Amino acid sequence: MKMAGESRFPDVDSNGSEKNEDIEIIVNVGGTRQVFYGENLNQYPETRLAELINCLSGGYDTIFSLCDDYDPRKREFYFDRDPDAFKCIIDIYYFGEIHMKKGICPICFKNEMEFWKVDLKFLDDCCKTHLSEKKEELEEIARRVQLILDDLGVDASENQWKRCQKYIWKFMEKPESSYSARVIAVLSFLFILISSVVMCVGTIPELQIVDSEGNHVEHPTLDNIETACIGWFTMEYLLRLISSPNKLHFVLSFMNIIDVFAILPFYVSLILTHLGARMMELTNVQQAVQALRIMRIARIFKLARHSSGLQTLTYALKRSFKELGLLLMYLAVGIFVFSALGYTMEQSHPETLFKSIPQSFWWAIITMTTVGYGDIYPKTTLGKLNAAISFLCGVIAIALPIHPIINNFVRYYNKQRVLETAAKHELELMELYSGEGKVGGSKNELEDLAGEGKEHPSWSRQLKVSHSDTFIHLLSDEKHYRTRLQSCK
Numbered sequence: 001m002k003m004a005g006e007s008r009f010p011d012v013d014s015n016g017s018e019k020n021e022d023i024e025i026i027v028n029v030g031g032t033r034q035v036f037y038g039e040n041l042n043q044y045p046e047t048r049l050a051e052l053i054n055c056l057s058g059g060y061d062t063i064f065s066l067c068d069d070y071d072p073r074k075r076e077f078y079f080d081r082d083p084d085a086f087k088c089i090i091d092i093y094y095f096g097e098i099h100m101k102k103g104i105c106p107i108c109f110k111n112e113m114e115f116w117k118v119d120l121k122f123l124d125d126c127c128k129t130h131l132s133e134k135k136e137e138l139e140e141i142a143r144r145v146q147l148i149l150d151d152l153g154v155d156a157s158e159n160q161w162k163r164c165q166k167y168i169w170k171f172m173e174k175p176e177s178s179y180s181a182r183v184i185a186v187l188s189f190l191f192i193l194i195s196s197v198v199m200c201v202g203t204i205p206e207l208q209i210v211d212s213e214g215n216h217v218e219h220p221t222l223d224n225i226e227t228a229c230i231g232w233f234t235m236e237y238l239l240r241l242i243s244s245p246n247k248l249h250f251v252l253s254f255m256n257i258i259d260v261f262a263i264l265p266f267y268v269s270l271i272l273t274h275l276g277a278r279m280m281e282l283t284n285v286q287q288a289v290q291a292l293r294i295m296r297i298a299r300i301f302k303l304a305r306h307s308s309g310l311q312t313l314t315y316a317l318k319r320s321f322k323e324l325g326l327l328l329m330y331l332a333v334g335i336f337v338f339s340a341l342g343y344t345m346e347q348s349h350p351e352t353l354f355k356s357i358p359q360s361f362w363w364a365i366i367t368m369t370t371v372g373y374g375d376i377y378p379k380t381t382l383g384k385l386n387a388a389i390s391f392l393c394g395v396i397a398i399a400l401p402i403h404p405i406i407n408n409f410v411r412y413y414n415k416q417r418v419l420e421t422a423a424k425h426e427l428e429l430m431e432l433y434s435g436e437g438k439v440g441g442s443k444n445e446l447e448d449l450a451g452e453g454k455e456h457p458s459w460s461r462q463l464k465v466s467h468s469d470t471f472i473h474l475l476s477d478e479k480h481y482r483t484r485l486q487s488c489k
Helices: 048-054 060-064 083-089 106-115 125-152 160-173 179-201 220-243 247-252 254-279 282-306 308-318 321-346 357-368 381-399 402-434 443-451 457-464
Strands: 024-029 032-037 069-071 076-079
Touching: 024 048, 032 083, 060 069, 083 106, 106 125, 125 402, 160 179, 160 220, 179 220, 179 282, 220 247, 220 254, 247 254, 254 282, 308 321, 308 402, 321 357, 321 381, 321 402, 357 381
Parallel strands: 024 076
Antiparallel strands: 024 032, 069 076
16 A cells, blocks of 8 residues: 555556556545555455456446546545545455554444445454444433333324323333322332331330230331331332333342332231241241341332432442452452461460461451451461551452442443433434424424324334434434544544
8 A cells, every 4th residue: 555646557448458456546535545456455355445446347337336436537536434444444455454543433433344345353353342332332322212202102003001001100110201200209219218217216125115925026106107118119019010011021120129028028927927826836936027027128229229329339330240359359368368377376375366267267357358346366476467467468459459340330320421411412303303404392392203103104214313423323224324524523
């Protein structure tokens, strides 16, 4: 490859007597001129540049089917494409692989590769990772936009029960859909807090009463509040289950399993209290009920349903399993080493507190995590030196994986905000386009258009096509190629 200067093409007669390997072609992409030789381009004959070699004998129709413009005097092909992406793509003819430059949108680069008819398998693995992440983001945006459009749309073919089911689902699951739905979400949040507070307050001895058998039980008032909270949770779960579009997925969802574990202990303990005494001893029944009542702590996890921060933390921890595993491994090795050393060094002291290596594990755990209860401590000089080294190593071991975990949290949190903003941006553009060039369309107009989408296919296509720079292919059935001027910045 060389920059085009004074070089000229060899003449090619109508019979194509000139060998393809000896042909030179000039390609002008966005103002950047490049000279290519046939021997390089013929290595990949299915690409667009290789097809240019044989297009001269096919006439202007063939030529303009491959390029945007052609100068017969200079015999130069013009393309209105991204020159930066093109410089990366032509590496395939010289190195057999393609690397994407930093700052180029992965989706735009993929579209450029499709235009030049270069297979994605030639893209290096490091660049495929960026492309996969971008595709996942676009899929998530498309999913969010489609969910909103589905909520706005009303299918005329649905019966009254389906419409009612859809309304209940939006009412219970999507607080942003209406004012009443937000009120329900706030009430659910308050019931969770009240139930958690009642569970804690009920364990205070001064607020407990003594029953006929001399046992301390919760105050009847607190018990009634607990019953009311369980009634709300039960009604909420049943309404969401009945209105769920996919009941199997609903039942197996993690948060819904948490809801079941928060509700189930109340009913199981109620059954054991009234019926269990007939089948087993009263003492066993009381122990079983007490164990089930402890399971009420599971309802605190219901707060994650109403807190985006807790959801972000959960996903960040899921993505940080490798870092957490390294942390546990570092601590496990340190605990084993320092507990063995502490046991060995403390054996010479007559009042040693290190009776065995397994018992020393507890001392190593609280020392390396800098808790230091003081129930077990070294008394010899070497033991104290070992303790000092152990807690210094513990601080280092805990600090090492913290930075990657924090980065995962910040990255995921920022990503969710970007996706939410992008989904809103797409909807605004759809609304503007649906208004046929008006300055702004009202929300009611968008709802009307979405509702009439199935009856009027043309309106449906207008709603599904975005004309922004962040064009989402998943929302359109048509194939679109963006030019250089439409590339993401």
